[in-house]
Amino acid sequence: MTPAEIVPKDRLIVGLDLPSLDAAEAMIDRLGDSVTFYKIGYQLAYAGGLPLIGKLADEGKKVFADLKLHDIGNTVMRGVESVAKLGATFLTVHAYPQTMKGAVEGRGHASLKILAVTVLTSYNDDDLHAAGYRLGVSELVEARAQQAQVLGVDGLVCSPEEVGALRKVVGHQMNLVTPGIRPAGAASGDQKRIMTPGRAIAAGADYLVVGRPVVEAADPKAVAEAIQAEIAQALGA
Numbered sequence: 001m002t003p004a005e006i007v008p009k010d011r012l013i014v015g016l017d018l019p020s021l022d023a024a025e026a027m028i029d030r031l032g033d034s035v036t037f038y039k040i041g042y043q044l045a046y047a048g049g050l051p052l053i054g055k056l057a058d059e060g061k062k063v064f065a066d067l068k069l070h071d072i073g074n075t076v077m078r079g080v081e082s083v084a085k086l087g088a089t090f091l092t093v094h095a096y097p098q099t100m101k102g103a104v105e106g107r108g109h110a111s112l113k114i115l116a117v118t119v120l121t122s123y124n125d126d127d128l129h130a131a132g133y134r135l136g137v138s139e140l141v142e143a144r145a146q147q148a149q150v151l152g153v154d155g156l157v158c159s160p161e162e163v164g165a166l167r168k169v170v171g172h173q174m175n176l177v178t179p180g181i182r183p184a185g186a187a188s189g190d191q192k193r194i195m196t197p198g199r200a201i202a203a204g205a206d207y208l209v210v211g212r213p214v215v216e217a218a219d220p221k222a223v224a225e226a227i228q229a230e231i232a233q234a235l236g237a
Contacts, residue, residue: 011231015039015211021048034224041066057087070094073102080106090115095144104152113154118144121159121180145169160195163203179209197227201234
């Protein structure tokens, strides 16, 4: 989907980073019609949250299954075949060539979009070097983006700091989904490469993933609506 085709309200993806299905459903009720797109990651998925994907899809919502698959190609392919039946819009895999190739094959002709995670937003150059990587963050992100595009991956998960550079690499043929989004004044937590919603959209991000600043807020709906307004303002600018 090109940037012009994305409904502005869909650009905010709220991360349901919550410990139980009951907590997630209560948060969805509190957010009401202010949110159209949700992320289900490890915490909720392993707490019985996978069936929520189909339930939300049946209610007209979009779901980002942030499962970050990484294994031998055949295992990833079979896993993606199963996820494609759940009704999710996006699924993440780690941006290793065999993993991405298996995911694209497993997706087949389903509507599920594969997103490759370039470098986690909690990592910086020192973290990569400690893990044995020779490249720094920006070089590794660019290399993995190029590989993902060649392999037919639909989009990339990247820090908002890398969005501008990646647009020059992949153009508008791939969606850029950015975690590490923090409204002005919000705590950064364990994120190291962060940006405000307005700046991320202005830089060229297609979708913004916001978890704790929304779900841990005293008034989650008000925070979500404020982010939506900031997104709309950035698009207008």
